[in-house]
Amino acid sequence: MRVVVIGAGLGGLTLAHGLRRAGIDVVVYERDAALGRPQGVSLHVDDRGASALRACLPPAHVAMVEATTGGPREQTLALSEVDGELAVTGTLPSGGVAGRARPGRQVHRPLLKAVLLTELDDVVRFGAEFTRFERGTDGTVRVRFADGRTDTADVLVGADGVGSVVRRRYLPDVRVVDTGRRMIMGATPLRAVLGTGLPGLIGNSAAGAHVRGTTMALGVLRFTEPPEVARRRWLPALRHGAVAGIDDYVMWALPVTQERLGSAAVWCRAGELTVDLPSALRSVVAEAWPEVTVALRIGVIPPMPAWPASPVTLIGDAIHLAPGFGGNLAMQDARHLCEALAAAHRGRLGLLDAIGAYEDTMRRSNSPSAGAKAST
Ligand SMILES: Cc1cc2nc3c(=O)[nH]c(=O)nc-3n(C[C@H](O)[C@H](O)[C@H](O)COP(=O)(O)OP(=O)(O)OC[C@H]3O[C@@H](n4cnc5c(N)ncnc54)[C@H](O)[C@@H]3O)c2cc1C
Numbered sequence: 001m002r003v004v005v006i007g008a009g010l011g012g013l014t015l016a017h018g019l020r021r022a023g024i025d026v027v028v029y030e031r032d033a034a035l036g037r038p039q040g041v042s043l044h045v046d047d048r049g050a051s052a053l054r055a056c057l058p059p060a061h062v063a064m065v066e067a068t069t070g071g072p073r074e075q076t077l078a079l080s081e082v083d084g085e086l087a088v089t090g091t092l093p094s095g096g097v098a099g100r101a102r103p104g105r106q107v108h109r110p111l112l113k114a115v116l117l118t119e120l121d122d123v124v125r126f127g128a129e130f131t132r133f134e135r136g137t138d139g140t141v142r143v144r145f146a147d148g149r150t151d152t153a154d155v156l157v158g159a160d161g162v163g164s165v166v167r168r169r170y171l172p173d174v175r176v177v178d179t180g181r182r183m184i185m186g187a188t189p190l191r192a193v194l195g196t197g198l199p200g201l202i203g204n205s206a207a208g209a210h211v212r213g214t215t216m217a218l219g220v221l222r223f224t225e226p227p228e229v230a231r232r233r234w235l236p237a238l239r240h241g242a243v244a245g246i247d248d249y250v251m252w253a254l255p256v257t258q259e260r261l262g263s264a265a266v267w268c269r270a271g272e273l274t275v276d277l278p279s280a281l282r283s284v285v286a287e288a289w290p291e292v293t294v295a296l297r298i299g300v301i302p303p304m305p306a307w308p309a310s311p312v313t314l315i316g317d318a319i320h321l322a323p324g325f326g327g328n329l330a331m332q333d334a335r336h337l338c339e340a341l342a343a344a345h346r347g348r349l350g351l352l353d354a355i356g357a358y359e360d361t362m363r364r365s366n367s368p369s370a371g372a373k374a375s376t
Contacts, residue, residue, distance in 0.1 A: 001025065001345050004143050004153035006130040006166050008032075010043075011316030011330030012159030013116035016123050018056030018338030024345050028120070029128040029145065031160075041187040041292050042221055042251040043112060044206070045069070046104035049328035052335035057116075060235050064115050067230035069105035070221040071204035076101070079201070079209040079218075086209065086278050088201060101206055101324060106221045106251070114242030118235060130160065132169055133312065141311050154351065155341065156312045159330070162299060164318035171307060171314075176299045176321065182261045183253050183323070184270045186293035188284050190220060190248040196280035199250065211277055217253040218284070252284050256295075267293035298323050306363060309356030313337065320366040329366060336361050 001024050005012045008030035019026040045053075054062050078090035117124065129146040133156055136142060141156040158166025167174055190199055199220050201207075207218045225233075227243035254270060262269060267290040274285045301321050315337055316330030337358045344354035 001154050001341065001351075002152070003027075003155045003157060003341065004029065004141070004151050005157045005159050006143075007158070007160035007164075007316075007318070008117070008124050008126075009159060009161055009316065009330065010112070010116070010327045011318075011334045012157070013113075013120065013124075014052055014056045014331045015157065015159060015315065015334035015338055016120055017058065017061070017116070018334060019341060020120075020123065021056070021058065022338065022342040022345060024341060026123060027151065028124045028159075029130055029143075029151075030124060030126050031129040032126065034126045040109050040185060040294065040296075041249070041289075042219070043107050043109045043327050044073070044101050044104050044219070044325070045107050045112075046102040046325065046328050048102075048325075048332040050104065052328075052331035055335045056331075056338055058119070061115050061118065064230055064235040064238065065107065065112060067225040067234055068111060068223050068227050069107050070219075071224065072103070072105055073101070073204055073206050073219070074103050075205050077202055077205045077207040079207050079211070081211050081278055084278070086198065086201065086211070086280050088207075091205075104328075106219055108221060108223075108227070108246060111227060111242055111246065114239055115235065118238045130165055133166070135311070139311060154311060155355070157337065158312070158314040158318045159316055159334075160318055162317045162321060164314065166312070167314055167318050170312050171304070174301060174304055174319075176301055179298045179300055180258050181298040182256050182258055183296040183298060184256060184261070184266055184273075184293065185251070185253045185296055186267065186270060186285065186288040188250045188252065188288040190222070190250055192287035193250060193280070193283050196283050198280040198284065209277075209281060211281065214274065214277060215255055216274070216277075216281055216284075217255075218250060219252075220248070220250050222248045250284055252288070261295055265290075266295045296323075306359070309352045309359060311351065311355070313355050313359060315362070319362070322366070332365065333358075333362050336365075 003026045005028040008028050016028050076092045077088050080089040134142045141153050143151045209216045231238050231243045270285045315333035340354040340358040343349045344351045
């Protein structure tokens with residue numbers, strides 16, 4: 001079986017590892033050049049993402065990820081202003097609803113991506129922009145790229161993110177709807193805000209501050225093991241640049257509307273929006289790395305009726321959007337699809353039955369009722 005994956009993001013790379021370990025021929029085509037674009041600094045990985053990584057990645061890769069996560073996050077702290085000072089005024093069990101992530105750990109996203117790319121040199125082709133596919137009469141799929149390249153696959157997987165071209169070609173009725181909500185996200189070196197007392201106040205927990213009409217989410221990533229040390233111990237094949245000079249930091253997020261965000265540079269706008277907040281929160285924004293402060297557009301893909309299984313399928317943001325935990329769902333999809341294709345590869349299921357079974361699971365685990373169940 002030959003599988004072509006479009007997109008070397010969290011889902012596509014997790015799938016590539018899993019398929020290769022199952023003895024399936026896999027190639028990943030990625031539009032960007034090798035180092036790609038920065039896509040956020042930090043990722044909260046919950047049980048879904050962590051178990052997918054354990055199921056798909058080689059043990060040394062898993063050990064490297066686990067050694068460099070932050071401490072366990074079991075709860076979300078509510079922070080408010082008490083006598084002019086920021087204080088913990090309540091705790092909420094981490095529940096999987098907006099503002100209350102499931103229990104998990106924070107990971108440094110560029111490091112996770114670098115780990116995922118390690119030892120996949122012979123699998124990932126960079127600078128290859130997918131444009132379209134055609135289905136052959138023999139059941140295979142012909143895949144075409146902007147530079148004229150082509151490939152042929154038994155299965156084509158769209159892991160090409162929110163703007164998925166595979167989805168637009170395959171399921172043209174599926175639309176991404178802009179909610180008008182935005183999330184300003186940034187990160188601040190921990191040492192720059194230690195004196196504010198905030199890192200000590202929140203420890204390893206996620207925190208939601210509700211102060212003077214503004215909401216701000218916060219979390220501290222204190223690497224369990226220094227990334228350079230962990231690389232030497234667990235995954236020496238990891239690119240050295242991926243661990244050089246990484247330090248503990250605070251990640252933060254400010255939900256805003258599109259109108260409130262405006263068109264100013266994002267870090268400057270975040271500073272304006274927090275100018276009236278207690279000094280600890282003001283400092284977190286003022287001391288942030290401007291170049292990693294980004295505004296994330298919050299979109300949704302409305303639920304769609306099931307479609308018949310074919311040799312083309314989709315994982316991750318290409319087929320469902322889940323602000324705050326989309327990365328976990330992308331890795332979970334990768335695991336489920338990998339298990340289904342491995343069953344087909346071993347002759348336990350027909351190929352289309354395997355893809356249909358994966359798609360049923362994917363639709364069920366991403367339906368709004370699954371989200372509600374997860375939040376109880
Ligand atoms: C700032 C920020 C913070 C986030 N925080 C969290 C978090 O804490 N927890 C969480 O679970 N999720 C989080 N997310 C969401 C998470 O990043 C996404 O849900 C996740 O990356 C989706 O993975 P994916 O593999 O589906 O797509 P992506 O990771 O987006 O990968 C898609 C890949 O496809 C490539 N591609 C696109 N089009 C083509 C084409 N035509 N041809 C070839 N390649 C193509 C892209 O270049 C990209 O590399 C965050 C997102 C951002 C931006």
